[in-house]
Amino acid sequence: MSVDKETVRKVAKLARLAVPEDRLEPMTNELNGILKWIEQLNEVDVDGVDPMTSTVDMKLPMREDVVQSGPTGGGQPDKVVANAPRTEDSFFVVPKVVE
Amino acid sequence: MSEPRKLLKGETGDWEVVIGLEVHAQVASKSKLFSGASAEYGAGPNENVSLVDAAMPGMLPVINKFCVEQAVKTGLGLNAKINCWSRFDRKNYFYPDLPQGYQISQYKDPIVGEGEVEVEVDGEEIRVxxxxxxxxxxxxxxxxxxxxxxxxxxxxxxxxxxMEIVSRPDMRSADEAAAYFSKLRTILRYLGTCDGNMEEGSMRADVNVSVRRPGEPLGTRTETKNINSIRYVKQAVEYEARRQIEVLERGGKIDQETRLFNVATGETRTMRSKEDAHDYRYFPDPDLLPLELDPDWVESIKAGLPELPDAKKHRFMRDYGLSLYDAAVLSQDRAKADYFETVAGGRDGKLAANWVTTELFGALNKSGKEIAESPISAAQLGKLIDLIADDTISGRIAKDVFAIMFETGGDPERIVEERGLKQVTDTGAIEAAIDAIIAANPDQVAQVKEKPKTFGWFVGQVMKSTGGKANPQAVNEILKKKLGVE
Structure with a gap:
């Protein structure tokens, strides 16, 4: 598997990364190097082996349906918007986005 | 599904509409799916937001067991396969109201697989x-x-x-789409897994519509987003089908696109589509392990399910002899079904269904009341039916008694007693009334043998003179004898 320059441009755009035009070519080469390196894994025979979904031997922990307080609960709008460049009445204020 | 059921006429021939729905139903939980913030509607801005929901660095999602249980319950209610191994993926896109930069969703391995819903349209049953x-x-x-x-x-x-519930493209008309949406709401409310409150956005539908010539392969579809009422689903399908037929008949082409529904005009319009908007680059969420369910747990949820609307509907048809239409109407809502069963218990089921669906629902509708606010209890309505059955009152008087009960409340027996509405079955009294009318109307009596139609006039007079209380059967019999008509 390999990627071309246009794919790199598209992926950068989707990830909202500003990649200057003159960096696209070198980045394509670097990414292809990484992909080629990972591709060595294809040499391993995985017939009959379940895909690994985690490196830890545990089940998904679940919580009860209880409204919490503290960082994992609500009631702290001031903290939620603390880092926002602009706020009003505890709303985030952002440039107009209309469909 | 291969037989075209309903066709739309275009200028150049018939078209078949094909509809599929994606319904988003909010789980009726107290807290959120992956955080302990309240899920309640109507709080102040950013009041119900935890640092997990705001995507602060280092915060990790922990799944709400109740939400998983509701998804399983709903799956069982849709007669669907429960997948004991599912997992969560990240759906990546940027938007100001999505702080994580991705939505945690399930892509390849959803918790619930294929199922089927029975939907009643125009007295017929279709399967979606x-x-x-x-x-x-x-x-x-x-x-x-x-x-x-x-x-x-x-x-x-x-x-x-x-819960996102995705249907197959099995619907063929706006009515079918609306009926399916409504049926889903009924099932969710029976199960209690979603409150079905559409005004608060607890249930929204994305409507996929395409049109084709009968027998042809599927046409290109459009998706109209975020429709929050049964009526709007219908309008959106009607508008979109007509629009597509017009475009195609003018030789145009349908673009696969996302559209918005305008509630004021009933029209749909193109949503300014962003380039690459659908390139979501899904991948398994590394913050969450696969969701594994214990089959015994699923079984125990199944054992605790209430009787579902379809099972109830079929039981009503079988045990009470109701039509599909009445059975569907009465099983639509658990409160209505319970009310009906109390009225019908030990009585004529069809008669009970008539009184509940026609008189009671009619009066409730008119006064804008829900069944829970009915001024007439199920037991009282049952007693009223008993009074008709044992000839204490006539069906006509029963309607008057019903109106009084609805207005002022109270026990039907007492109302009948207090207002002297008991049916006159005493043939002597009826005969006296008839004799008086015959004596007062010699011309009519002379005519009735030539014109049997005027017989009804006599019945009307007798009923009038007895204040509607005479037993109609007795009146008929005695009148026939006295007037000498067959």
């Missing part, structure tokens, strides 16, 4: 396939009308648990 149900997070809300140049973002909904 369910492709899947998966759990996912809701996004926040952007408000555009508070400022001319800015949008305000409230993350209260961000992270609230949604």
């Amino acid at each position: 396939g369910v492709e899947r149900l998966h759990l996912e997070q809701d996004a926040g809300k952007s408000i555009h009308d508070l400022s001319p140049k800015e949008s305000y973002v409230d993350l209260n909904r961000s992270g609230v648990a949604l």
Whole structure:
């Protein structure tokens, strides 16, 4: 598997990364190097082996349906918007986005 | 599904409409899917937002067991396969009301697989396939009308648990789509897994519509987003089908696109589509392990399910002899079904269904009341029916008694007693009334043998003179004898 320059441009755009035009070519080469390196894994025979979904031997922990307080609960709008460049009445204020 | 059921006429021939629905139903949980913030509607801006929902660095999602249980319950209610191994994926896109930059959803391995729903349309039953149900997070809300140049973002909904229920493209008319949406709501409310409150956005539908010539392969579809009422689903399908037929008949082409529904005009319009908007680059969420369910747990949920609307509907048809229409109407809502069963217990089921669906629902509708607020209890309505059955009152008087009960409440027996509405079955009294009328109307009596139609006039007179209380059967019999007509 390999990627071309246009794919790199598209992926950068989707990830909202500003990649200057003159960096696209070198980045394509670097990414292809990484992909080629990972591709060595294809040499391993995985017939009959379940895909690994985690490196830890545990089940998904679940919580009860209880409204919490503290960082994992609500009631702290001031903290939620603390880092926002602009706020009003505890709303985030952002440039107009209309469909 | 191969026989075209309903066709739309175009200028150049018939068209078949094909509809599929994606319904988002909010899980009726207290807290969010992956955080302990409240999921309640109507709080102040960003009041119900935890640092998990705001996507602060280092915060990790922990799944709400209740939400998983509701998804399983709903799956069972849709007669669907429960997948004991499912997992969560990240759906990546950027939008101001999505602080994580991705929505946690289920892509390849949803918690619920294929199922099927029975839907009643025009007294007929159709089957709509369910492709899947998966759990996912809701996004926040952007408000555009508070400022001319800015949008305000409230993350209260961000992270609230949604069940997305995806149907097969099995619907063929706007009525079928609306009936399916309505049926889903009924099932969710029976199960209690979603409150079905559409005004608060607890249930929304994305409507996929395409048209084709009968027998042809599927046409290109459009998706109209976020429709929050049964009526709007119908309108959106009707408008979209007509629009597509017009475009195609003029030699145009349908673009696969996302559209918005305008509730004021009933029209749909193109949503300015962003380039690459659908390139979501799904991948398994590394913050979450696969969701594994114990089959015994699923079995125990199944054992605890209430009787579902379809089972109830079939039982009503079988045990009470109701028509599909009446059975469907009465099983639509658990409160209505319970009310009906109390009225019908030990009585004529069809008669009970008539009184409940026609008189009671009619009166409730007129006064804008819900069944729970009915001024007449099920036991009282049952007693009223008993009074008709044992000839204490006539069916006509029963309607008057019903109106009084609805207006002022109270026991039917007492109302009949107090107002002297008991049916006159004493043939002597009826005969006396008839004799008086015959004596007063010699011309009519002379005519009745030539014109049997005037017999009804006599019946009317007798009923009038007895205040409607005479037993109609007795009146008929005695009148026939006295007037000498057959």
